[in-house]
Amino acid sequence: MYKARFVFGWFISGLQSLSSLALLATSSWLLSRAAQQPSVMYLSIAVVGVRAFALSKAFFRYSERLVLHDATFRKATKLRVAIYESLVKRAPIGLRDTKLGSLISSLVDDVDEIQNLDLRYRPALIQAVATTLATLILFSWLTPNLAIWMAICLVTVFAATYSLSVVAAKKTTGGISVRRNEMAVEVQRFVEKNRVLKTYGWNQRSSDRIESSAVKLGELELDAARFGGMLQSVLQLFLFGSVVVAAFIAHASGALLPPEQIAVLVLIPLALFEYLMGLPAALQARKKAEIAARRVEDLMQSEVPPHLQVSGSQEMARFSELQFIGACATYPSGREVELPDFELRAGGSVSIVGPSGAGKSTIANILVQFLAVSNGIVLLNGKPIGDYEQASLRSEVGLLTQNAEVLSGTIRANLALAAPDATEEEFKKILELVHLWPMLDAREGLDTEVGSAGSNLSGGEAQRLSMARNLLAEKSLLILDEPTSSVEPALAKELLSNLLNAAQESGVAIILITHDSEIAVLAQERVQVTTH
C-alpha cells in the first residue's frame, strides 16, 4: 500500500526540482528579452511563468515531504512488527547470545536510520537525475553542441562524485559507526561499573581506552570531513567549469544564438548545481541506511536454532502427570544438560534442589517449550511434550522465574495480561493471597504504576505480582524457579507455604526449583541434582 505512495512522492520530488530549474530559466529569459525592449505582450507569458514556477516549486516541496514521510512511517510500522515477530520466535533463550543482545539495543535506531533510504537518498537521486535530463534536453534544443559538452561534464562529475562517495563511505562511514559503537560500549561499561572500577583503582585504564577510541574516532571523522570537502569542491568545480563551457560556446556561436538564450545557457547550471550538491549527503545517508538494514536483515534472516522450534498440534488438557526419563537438552550455544529422572502427578509438588549451574532452570525451559528435548523422553499427560501445540500447553503450564518480568504500566495491566476478562474482585482476591494488597491499598490500588520495568516495586513485590499473575491464569502446573531469591527469608517461607496451600486446594501441581534446602522442604518430594 505504501509503495504507490512512494512512487507518487518521488514523482512530485522530480516535479519540484524541475520547477526550480524552470523558474531560473524563465526569469533569466524574461530579463534578457526585456532588455531588447519588445512590446509588453511578448513578456507576459514569461511573467506568468515566473510566478507560476515560484508557486509550484514551493507547493511541490510541501506535498513531496508530506507524501514521502507518510509512506515512510507506514513502511516503518510494518518493519517494526516484522522485527518483533522474528524476535518472538527466538525468545527468550535465542536472545541470550551476546551478539544478538547488542543487535536488539540498536534496533530502534536502525529502523529510523533505514527510513532515510526512502526519505533522503531516493528523492535526492531522482531530483539530480530529473534536473540533469531536463538540462540536457533544453541544451540540445538550443545548441546541440553545448548539450554534448554538458553531457560529458555531467558524466564526469557523476562518476567523480559517486566514486569519491564510495571510497569515503568505505574508508570512513563504516569505520565511524563501528568506532562509535565501540566507544558507546566502553562508555557504558565505564559509567555502569564506575563504582567498582573506582574502588579497585581500575577506572584509569577504562578512561584511557575511551580516550584512545575517541582519538581514533576523531581521526576518522576528520578523514570523512576531508572527503566531504573534496566532494563539495568537485561539484563546485563542475559548476564553474560548466559556466565557463556554456559561456565559451555561447560566445563562439554568438551570432547564431538569439541574445535572450545566452543568459539561460549560462545560468541553468546554477539551478542544476543546487540539486547536485545534495548528492554526497544522500549517498552517505544511503550508506548508513544500508549498514542499519544489514543489521536488521542479519537478525531476521538468520535461522532460528532447531532446538528453539518446539511445537506440535495436540491440544493439552488439565495437567495429570509428568515423567522425565533420561532426558537431555542442548542450548544453541552447544551446552548440553543432562536432566534428572522424576515424576509428578496432579496436585503434587516436587522440589528440584542443587547448586547453581547444575541446569535446574533447563527443566523449566523444557516444560514451557522454550527449549526442545534433545535426547530421552519427557512425557506430559502420557504424551511426548513436543506433541503439544504451544499456546495450548502454555495455558496449562506456568513459569515464575528468578527475575520476575514485570511490564511497565499499572498493576491492573500486569494482571490483565494473564486474565483479560477477570473482574476487579478477582484481582483483589489474588493480590491478597500473595500479600500484595495491603501495600497496594495504601498506594493507588490496582492503578498503582509499577514504573519502568517494575522499578517502583521491590524484588519481593515483583515476585509476588508475578505469582499473582500465574494464579489468575489458572494454570494446572506451575514451575517456580528460585521464586524467593529477592524476598526476605522470613517472609519467603510463609509466602511459599501460602502459595503451595492455595495451589493444593485448587489442584495445581508445583515444581519448585531452588538452591535453598530450607525452602525445598515445603514440597512433598525432593529431587537432588549435582553439577557434572
Added chain:
Amino acid sequence: MVRRWLVVLVGLGLVGSAASVALAFSISNFIAETAAGKVFSVSLVPLFLTGAATKVAVSYFQELYATKVSVEVKMQLRKELLAQEFVRGDVSPSELVILATRGLDALDAYFGKFLPQFVYAILVTPITVAVFFLVDPLSSIILVFTIPLIPLFMVFIGRATQAEQERQFDSLTRLGKHFHEVVRGLATLKLFNRTDYQSKVLGDVSENLRARTMKVLRISFLSGFALELAASLSVALLAVTIGFRLLEGQIAFFVAMFLLMMAPDAYLPIRTIGANYHASSEGIAAASRILDLLESNPSDALPARLPAAGFEVWIGPSGSGKTRKMEQLAFGPEMEAVAWMPQEATLLAGSVRSNIVGDSLDSESLGWATRMAALDDVSLEIEIDDYGRGLSGGQAQRVSLARALYRLKSHSLGVLLLDEPTSSIDMERSTAIWNNLREIAGSGVAVSVITHQIELIQPSDRVVNV
C-alpha cells in the same frame, strides 16, 4: 576554541560573500556583453577565476575546520563529563551514557552546519542588501520589505507547532521504550500467550505515532512551505519588477542580471537557519545539559565513621537504606582504606583472574582470597563477558567477593564492607564463607556484612539494626 571558530567563520563568511559578488559581477557582465554582440572584457576572466577558486577553498576549509572544532569540543566535554562523580542523584547512568555518546555526536550538526550557516546569514544578508542599494536602490527596497517576512513566518509557525512537536517527540520516545519493554518481556508474553496481541499493540502504537507525527509535520512543513513561498515569490517579484524596468530602459541589462544572480543570497541563508537549527537542537540540548552537570557537581561526601574491628552484621527490611549507608562509607573520604563488595556482582569482561587481581598480581593474596571466597569450583582462566555470562549467579557473586578480599589482603587494609555477599550462594558454601569472614575479623579487620539471611547469624556476631 569555539570563540576562535567564530572568528574564523566571520572571516570565511566575508571572503565567501566577496567571492559571490565577484562571480555575479563577472558572469552578468559577460552575459550582457555577449548578448549585445560585443567582445567581452578580458579583465573578467581573472575576476571569475579568483572568485571560483575562493569559493572552492572556503567551502573545503570550512568543512574541515568545523569537524576539527567539533571533534575537539566533543572530546573535551566527554572527558570532563566522565571525570564527574557518578554517585549523584540528578542524573541516571543511562542518561550519562547517552549524553556522552549520541548526545555529543549531535553537536556535529551544530558546529558543522548551524553555526556556519548562522554566521554566514548574519554577514551575507546585510552585505547583499548593501550591494543592492549601491547598484540599484529601488530593488534594495523590495529586499528590505520582503526579507523580514522570513523570520516573521518562522517565529509565528514555530510557536504554533512547538507544543504539538513536543508531544510528538514524547510519543516517539514512548515508542522506543515500548519496543524495548516488549522485547524485554517476551518470555512473559509467550508464557501467557500474548505475543500476537502485543504484535497488534505494537502495530497500533506505531500507527498512532505515524498519525500524530503527520499531524505535526503537516503544520511544520507548512512553515517550510511559507518560507519557500516567501523566498521564491520575492525573487519572482524582483525579477518581474526588474523585467518591466528593463522594458522601459530604466536599468542596464548587466545590472539586471547581476541582481538576479545575487537575489538568492539575500533569502537563502536566512531560510536555511531554521532547518539547521532543528537538526542541531539535539546537540545543543545535550551540550547545555552537560554544562549544567559540570557546573553543579555536588560533592555530598558525608563524613561517615568507619566501623570498629570485629564482625558486624547489618540487618533491616528492604529499602531501609543499608546499601546507601555502606556506599557512603565505601566512597567517603577514607575510600582508600576500604575494600568494598557491591550488591550486584558487576564483573568486567575478561578472565576470572583479571577480575580478581586487575593489573597487579600477588599470588599469595590471590590464593588466600579464592580460598576464603569458597571459589573452589571456578577456574581462574574462564573468560566472562560484560554481563557476567560464563558464570552462574552464585559463582559471579563469589568472584566479586574474592575481588574484595584480594584488595583487602594485597593492600593490607583494615575495613571490609560486604553488601549481601552470599544471597545467591548455596547454604553449605555460605556457612563456610561466613566462618571465614569471622576468622578475618578475628585478625583485627573491621568486617561489616549486609544480609537478609538471618539464619547465618550466630549469637556471638555483633548485629546492627539499620
